[in-house]
Structure formats: structure tokens, C-alpha cells
Amino acid sequence: MTAPIPLYTMKRSVTDSDTDFSRRQKLSSVFGMFQDIAALHASNLGADVNWLRDDLGLAWILMRIRVEIASYPKRAQNVIVETWPQEPRALYDRDYMIKDADGNALIRAASTWVIMNLDTREIKRDKFLDYYGLEMKKERALGESVGRLKPLKDAEIAYEKEIKFSDVDYNNHVNNARYVDFIMDVFSVDEHRAHEIGAIEVHYNNEIGLGDVLQLRRKNEGNGTDYIDGVRKEDGASVFNALVEWRILTNEE
Numbered sequence: 001m002t003a004p005i006p007l008y009t010m011k012r013s014v015t016d017s018d019t020d021f022s023r024r025q026k027l028s029s030v031f032g033m034f035q036d037i038a039a040l041h042a043s044n045l046g047a048d049v050n051w052l053r054d055d056l057g058l059a060w061i062l063m064r065i066r067v068e069i070a071s072y073p074k075r076a077q078n079v080i081v082e083t084w085p086q087e088p089r090a091l092y093d094r095d096y097m098i099k100d101a102d103g104n105a106l107i108r109a110a111s112t113w114v115i116m117n118l119d120t121r122e123i124k125r126d127k128f129l130d131y132y133g134l135e136m137k138k139e140r141a142l143g144e145s146v147g148r149l150k151p152l153k154d155a156e157i158a159y160e161k162e163i164k165f166s167d168v169d170y171n172n173h174v175n176n177a178r179y180v181d182f183i184m185d186v187f188s189v190d191e192h193r194a195h196e197i198g199a200i201e202v203h204y205n206n207e208i209g210l211g212d213v214l215q216l217r218r219k220n221e222g223n224g225t226d227y228i229d230g231v232r233k234e235d236g237a238s239v240f241n242a243l244v245e246w247r248i249l250t251n252e253e
Helices: 027-044 049-056 176-184 189-194
Strands: 008-013 058-069 078-085 092-100 105-117 156-162 195-204 213-222 225-232 238-248
Touching: 008 027, 027 049, 027 058, 027 078, 027 092, 027 105, 027 176, 049 058, 176 195, 176 213, 176 225, 176 238, 189 195
Parallel strands: none
Antiparallel strands: 008 078, 058 105, 058 195, 078 092, 092 105, 156 213, 195 238, 213 225, 225 238
């Protein structure tokens, strides 16, 4: 077993499947990179995804995340992805950074995770891990943990999405990165051509599974800010809520 380390780093290249029509990395791909490196580091710290699931019936679940983008990685660009957790408690904070090959920060993110019992779907509220007593990196990617988002009121329905086979992951629920694709589809192609997202925050409230219908709603707050949420159509349960902060594109490639 590799010795546990407080900061985990991997090198990646932005592939064709990672990019959108602008040849820049899609936000869902960014979320996917974060999930991949978090799983690798969890294994290094003694909380391997497969061990949790197969031996203990537990799983890591992302509760909330905020991502701030200074510059989007481009197609075929080599990047460095970093992650580090904070001292563990009932909730597990984990930060991320994506850098270019010269070490310049492109994307920063902060997230909060929990450990869930896959049979009961209940969250373990007690401290479960100690990360071998490592002295953890205290620097925060965004300076603080992710706060709470206000409930969405008076929102307009953007569209409805039935959950299909390709939306569901190995935990039998919609993967966190797929929600980002759902959120991106709330906006028109013209909006995407004229703007880019400078920051996105997503809070995951309840699971949704195969055959469920997700109703996505949007409220524009002005000043380049949109609130998006998703509710399960069958019972109105809140599935996620999100904050999207836009900036105008000054020149297109």
C-alpha cells in the first residue's frame, strides 16, 4: 500500500470527450476529475470506495460543492489536478485545484462529503476516519467551507428530465457530475455562446433514481446570477439547488 499523503496530485490531459463546442473543458468534466482524484486519495487514506461499499455497505456522497473558474482548460491541454481534505469530522471537507503545466491556478473548489449507509440510505453522523493522524494541509482553496443556498421561490420551469440508464452510477443514483449537465441544459445555446460560467455552487439534497422525473427550475437574479433547482416531480422533493455566476465573453476563439 502506498504511504498516506495529505496532498494528492495527478496529471491529466483534456481530451475531446472532456470539451464542449468552444473546445474548452466542460464543467461536468471538471466535476468528474474532482470525483476521480477524490476516490484515489480516499483509497490512499484508507477509505477506498470499493472497500467501503463491498465490506461495510457504505459510500462517499457529495453534499455540496463550489467551483470558481479563473480560466477554462482547453482541448489537449495538460493540467495538474490536486486535492486535499481538512481534518475529518461528521462532515468531510475536501478542496481541489486544477493548474496549468506551469503551476498557475485555473480552477479552485471546495466541497463537503458524507458517508452514507447504502441499505438504510442514512448518513453516518459520527466521525468515521482519522486519516492515520496525518497533519493535513490547512490551506483552503476558496478560503472557507461551502455555506448554504437560500431556497428557490417564484422560479420558472425550464424543462423536465426523466432519469435514464446513462444517468445512474454504481451507487444506483444520479452521479453528481450528471447534475451539472442537467444544469447547463437549462440555458440556451445563445447564452452559452455569449457568456461563460465564472462560478457554480451545487447542493445535493435528495437522491433520484431510474424512472423518476426531475423538474428543473430557473430564476434569474440579474447581475449575472441564476438560481437553479431540481425537484422530483412525483412528490415535489428537493433534489438539488444551485447558484450559477456568469461573465460575458469578450472574445471567442
